[in-house]
Structures are given as C-alpha cells and as structure tokens.
Amino acid sequence: xxxxxxxxxxxxxxxxxxxxxxxxxxxxxxxxxxxxxxxxxxxxxxxxxxxxxxxxxxxxxxxxxxxxxxxxxxxxxxxxxx
Numbered sequence: 009x010x011x012x013x014x015x016x017x018x019x020x021x022x023x024x025x026x027x028x029x030x031x032x033x034x035x036x037x038x039x040x041x042x043x044x045x046x047x048x049x050x051x052x053x054x055x056x057x058x059x060x061x062x063x064x065x066x067x068x069x070x071x072x073x074x075x076x077x078x079x080x081x082x083x084x085x086x087x088x089x090x
Contacts, residue, residue: 027042
C-alpha cells in the first residue's frame with residue numbers, strides 16, 4: 009500500500025457536491041476520483057485544448073506608431089486622435 013500526503017483543499021460547494029455524486033455513481037471514494045482527475049490533468053500538457061480545427065494565421069504588418077504610454081493621459085490623447 010502506498011501512503012500519500014494528507015492535505016486540505018477548499019472546493020466550492022457545487023463542485024464538491026458534483027464530485028461526491030460522481031464518485032458515488034462510479035462506486036469509488038472521493039479521494040480516488042480526485043486522484044484520478046489530478047493524474048489525468050498532470051499527464052496532459054496542463055493546458056486546456058482549444059477548439060478542434062483552430063489554426064493560427066500570422067499576418068505580417070508594419071510596426072505600430074510610437075505611442076507614449078508614460079501617463080494615462082498621453083495614451084488617451086493618442087487613442088482619441090484615431
């Protein structure tokens with residue numbers, strides 16, 4: 009038997025209820041459900057997948073005009089001129 013680190017997590021009530029229900033539906037302890045979900049998440053890239061078929065298109069353009077962002081007022085003045 010592998011022993012693990014005990015810890016305390018704060019989980020929003022609705023998420024906790026959903027997790028408890030899922031664990032009960034699957035006939036496993038909440039600990040098992042959380043451990044499995046954490047392992048699956050860490051096995052992936054850790055990033056959520058984007059929409060399928062999404063492709064990035066890079067369009068080369070000219071550099072933006074010089075903007076003085078030293079103060080908010082100067083930035084707003086620049087934006088108001090457009």
